Amino acid sequence: MDSTIKKICEGDVRTASRLIRDIEDKRPDANTKIKKLYAHTGKSFIIGITGAPGAGKSTLTDALITEFRKLNKTVGVLAVDPTSPFSGGAILGDRIRMQRHAEDSGVFVRSLATRGALGGLSQAAGNAIHVMEAMGKDIIIVETVGIGQQEIDIINHAHSVVVVLVPGMGDEIQTMKAGLMEIADIFVINKANRAGAGQLQTELSTMLNLSPQTADGWKPPIVAVGDAFEPATFSENTAELAQTIEEHHLYLKQSGKLTERMHRKAMTEIKDALSSCLMEPLLHSLITSGELEKLSEKIKNRKSDPYTAAEEITEKFFQKRRGK
Amino acid sequence: MPERKIRVMVAKPGLDGHDRGARILARCFRDAGFEVVYTGCHQTPEQIAAAAIQEDVDLIGLSCLSGAHRVLFPKVVELLREKDAADITVIGGGIIPEQDFSMLYDAGIKAIFTPGASLDSIVEWIKTNIKPD
């Protein structure tokens, strides 16, 4: 076995975190390593947590780590934070709330910036998850902001999806708009001691009752979680959330839905890989050669149209490939 | 091959909560195009070293205003060495009297920035000295 792969499978944190770095930085051999690693993946249970900024996702993730560790399960966390469009830099602040687990060798937390507009976030996240799977983490939590297609796409890598809402933020509407209603397996009403929590719960239940998916045996439960400032209730509530997630996992397995989710995940991975093998190098070469600029100029002046341009590009690309 | 993105960690070891400088720096690093992991206040050297390795950062910037730097900064370097991560550069800042500089350099701290150091000079130092392979 490749020494990198061997080390990762033995749980070596340095090697694992470096491979994730290689994936993010699009090192040429990163995909090669993922190929070799792939056979060692697919055994973890993957949970996606999403919601608006400030919904308390990191605090919930932190509490879930505690709960899963009580059950002696090892945990990997992938925390996604936005890259500044102005500088290309990012402040990755999610892990602050999980720092108490930093010394626990059964927990691996990695922050991921959304990076460039060229896409690739979903691929990077998918592969980072694979690395954690190969490390043998029983549970992997992917935490991401539920706005923007890029961020939401990541959720397709998860088996169970938790959508976090907070009363008084107009979240229910945002949730519908963002299409989170469709992908949620579990809802959390966080900071449920605040005014408006009851109303949010009612609205959400009504929406869920109207939703057609509930017919197939799993009606997304709503878990209310009190303020993290009230530790006793908070830990009670988060224990319930962990329990609900476990129940959903069991349901997926027993109903055969897990296969469906694995299918969804595989589809996403193929699309990501295609994007990585085709779209990204293609766009990259078009940009660096200045061709994209020229084409857009032509299209703007109506000397060409996007479809003709795309056909020409495709033609040329495949010719070049065949030539190789 | 695209260049690597520089990843840094801004960490506050010890019990003091004076995070004004650390927070300004984190923001300034982001604006310089770095990816910045911020640990928040009250971190033990163990937490900092473990997090730095999990995050694969190139550099840790330690900020301490309580006077505990003499013990805590070297401890972070020592832990990184133990964990086979001596290649992670450690720099420090805060209220650090000049008489402590040599002791910190000897312990493996690569640069020290004290009050009054310009943000630009810190960013420049990182850009010059940190070249992730």
Place this chain on the structure above:
Amino acid sequence: MYFSKEMQDASLKLTRKWEDEVQKTLKNNPDQKTRFSTVSDKEIKRLYTPEDIKDIKFAEDISVPGEFPYLRGNQVTGYRGRYWTFRMFSGMGSAQDTNQRWKMLLREGQTGLSTAFDFPTLMGYDSDSPKALGEVGKCGVAIDTLEDFLVLIEGIPLDQVTTSMTINPPATVLWAMYCAAADIKGVPLSQIGGTIQNDMLKEFIAQKTFMCPPGPSIKLISDTVEFGTKFVPNWNTISISGYHIREAGATAIQELAFTIRDGIEYVEDVIRRKKMNVDDFAPRLSFFFNSHIDFFEEICKLRAARRIWAKIMRDRFHAQNPRSMWLRFHTQTAGCSLAAQQPYNNVIRTTVEGLAAVLGGTQSLHTNSLDEVFCLPSEHAAEIALRTQQVLAEETGVANTIDPLAGSYFIEKLTNEIEEGAWDYINKIDAMGGMIAAIEKGFPQMEIAESAYKFQAQLEKGEKIMVGVNKYLSNQPYPIPLVEIDEKVGEEQIKRLQNVRRKRDNKAVKKSLDDIRNACKKGDNVMPHCIEAVKNLATLQEICDVYRDVYGEYKDPGLY
């Protein structure tokens, strides 16, 4: 403020004439910069005239000392009866080291004591906790048990000197030690006086010395207010602090607004939780402000503070007792305004800031030592700082008359503007549901971070100047002797602590800790149980661990 229509006309006419002259002059002699602003980036006009204060009504808005709105001070005689308290914050190494420094300061004419604790003490950890590694005695004195405390106050007449203790999460414990010490020395609680800082909201907002979440933290504070009101009537049980908010990078308006809004939160909690009447405890609330380098802005901030608090007490809480409306405050010059470069310049900065505090009518003052950017003050540096206050009081004549700048077009206008700015914030936080809700949202934290970043950027661009830092640089070395705390202090402190643990009655300790735990669970006042526990030589951390266990721990949310 105009006394007649004629006066107004004449004034406007003159002002217009002056404006024309300015425009003419600017053509050949432009200003040094396009915009003039305070250190808080508040824009300042070239000239203020009667027009700026035309709506001010003397009786309602300014008045005289001792009368609502107390803009000009609470005391009718001003500083003539007695100066402000010269109160130098000090604490270092062991209890014995600090006791010696205190005696030196009292000998040199200091009139009140003020204690700096080290970080483990501030955070509720014993000196032998792994968290205390490298910190013991560094930034202040290490106190683990009542034994240390008795050494600290050895030879200090508790019935004559007032003592301020800068302590927040473990305030109940340190105050309990003070009460227990008084008891042991035979001084009745009714005769001791002083202040515990005990202001947790500003910790969540700015200084980040926290232990339990906001809810229970405030409960403990209300316990001290209740206990003080009943048994220790001369004690200020909260020092509602803007100092640290400012040091974290806030503007003058933010410092004022967040501090006052914190005060409102505490008052509301005591009324709600303890069912106390506002006039029973409000007279013992005290405040603590920063005096930064922008001279006029600081004076106006302090004046505005008194007027806002008086209005809040009268209109929001319907206080009847004038003393409830008094905003009594301590001031410290701004640590963040000092520079490590050319450190002797810090004496000048501190002098100007101290003067602003006095012209703003402070009741108590700490002037920073020139070496405080490097370390704890040396004896010599601390003496210069104390002498600075004494020169201000005895030589400059500024204390001869009360609120000498009142009536200045600029001062009154700026006071008004700062007050308006503060009300905007207070109203905004009210709309969010109060300060705890605002803190949860990260509102004050983010506002402060934004201001801090903005100031730093202005400094980098040279839009704001610090002498020796970004202008008038010098390569000449300025050697100053620095105080260094020996690592041995920690080792010896740990030995002392372990000694106490060996000799005490552990059964009694356990019983008293259980009593505190039960009080926490039932919502009873913890203070009597804390006094009992410290008398049984329970350690600071043992008591704080009970709090952490029952109430949970608050961790830095590190918002961005």
